[in-house]
Amino acid sequence: MIKKRISASVIVKSNRVVQSISYRKYLPIGSIEPVVENLDRWGVDEIIIFDIDRSKNNLGPNYDLIKAISSIPISTPLAYAGGINNYKDAIRVISSGSERVIVDNLFFKNPKNIKNISNAIGSQALLLALPLSINKNGIFHYNYLNKKSKLLDLHKILDLKPYFSELIIIDYLSQGFDSKFDIGLLEIFNENDIDLVCYGGIGASELSSQILASKNVKSIAFGNILNYGELKFQEIKKSIKYSKKNLRRSIFREKI
C-alpha cells in the first residue's frame, strides 16, 4: 500500500535557510547543508526546498545549491522550487539532484511552459505550488511577486491537471502558526480529484490527522516546527493520530 507522506519543507532566501511567517517576515536559521543533512538522517519522507527569491530576482534555479545538497549526500527524495521558467531549467534542476520540480509563478506568467516542462520531464516529476487563502467569497490565489491576491481560477488549474502530478496548496497566511491551516481549502480540490500536498500552519496536532484523512491529500509538509529540537520529525510523526499503517516508519540513522 502506498503510504501518505510526511514531508519537510525548507525555505531558502539568499542561500540561507529562513523561517517564513505568512510570506511577510523571515527569521534566519542558517546554512542549508546541516538542515538538509539532519532531515535526511531523521528519515523524513521527502524534502521540499522553496528557494523563494529566485523568481522575484529573475535568477533562475540555483543549481549550485541543489548540487551542494545532493553532494552531502542525501538519500531522501528532493523536490525543488525556485526560478524554473522552462523545460531546460527543469531538466537541469533534475540533473543537479532533485527528483521533482515545482513551479509556482509560472502559473501566472506562462502556463504554456508548464505543459512544455511536463512533456520533457514527465508529469509525475512536476508539481504546482499555489499560495492560497480562503474567505466567505471563495479561494484566493496570492501572487507573491506583486503581493496581490485574486480569485482562484479553477478552470485554469483543471486545464493544467494532466501536466502535473500533485498540487501543493500553501495556506500562506497560516504559515508560521500552529494548527491554523484552513481545512476548507481542501474541498474544491477533492471534488476535482486533484492530488494534494498541504503546507502552512499545520503543526503537530489533531489537525494533521484530519488533513491526512482527506482522500486526495498525499502528503503534509512541516517547515518551521522542524527547526526546534533534535529528532523533531520523529516526535511529530509519533504525535500524529492518523492510521499508522498508512504512514511509513521513519528510521533514524547516523549514516548509511
Place this chain on the structure above:
Amino acid sequence: MISVGIVDYGVGNIHSLSKSLRIAGFRPEISSSKELLSKSDIILLPGVGSFSFAIDNLKKSGLDSFIIKQSKINKPIIGICLGMQLLCSNSTEGGINKGLGIIPGKIKRMSNSKFHIGWNSIQLKNKNHFLKRFNNHEFFFNHGYQFAGNQKYVIAETEFEKSFPTIIKKNNTIGFQFHPEKSQKAGIQLLKKTIKSISNIE
C-alpha cells in the same frame, strides 16, 4: 572497486545517483562517451523524465544502439525508473515509442490512471532471489506508467490497488521502477547487493 558507468543522455538525476553510488562503495563515472561507458563494469541507465523525450535523446546520441550491443555481450545493465522503462519494447507515454527492447514488454499508463508517488513496499515472487532480504521493504516511487509483459521477467511486484511489476530482469539486465538511490538505507543496500550480484565481483 567496481566501476559504474552512469549514462548521461540529458535526462535523469545523475548527480544524486553518482553520490549515492560513491557512498555505497562504488566508482561512478557519469558519461555520454561510449568508449568510457564500455570500460565500466556495469552500465546504469538513470531516468527522470518522459519516455518520448528520453528515447529521442538516446537515439540522437547513438547511445541506444550502444546499450543494446552491451546487453548482447551480457554486460550488466541496471535501469532505474524511466531507465527501467527504456529497457522495454515500447511505451505509450507521449505517443507510441519504441524502447531498447532488451526486456520484452510494454510500458503503459497505470490501470487507475493515477500517479504512484511515495513510499511503497515490494514483494518478491521468488523468495530465493538474491534480493530476498528486501522483501516487504519500502522504496520511493515516482511514476505514472508501468511494465506489462511476460511474468517470467518479473522479480518483484507492488500493490497499488492492483499488483504491478516493480523489479524486472532478463539475463544480466535488471530494472527497478522505484528509486533505490532515494530510498534511504534500504535503497542504498539494495543497490549495493544488486551491483555486487550482477557484476559477479565481490
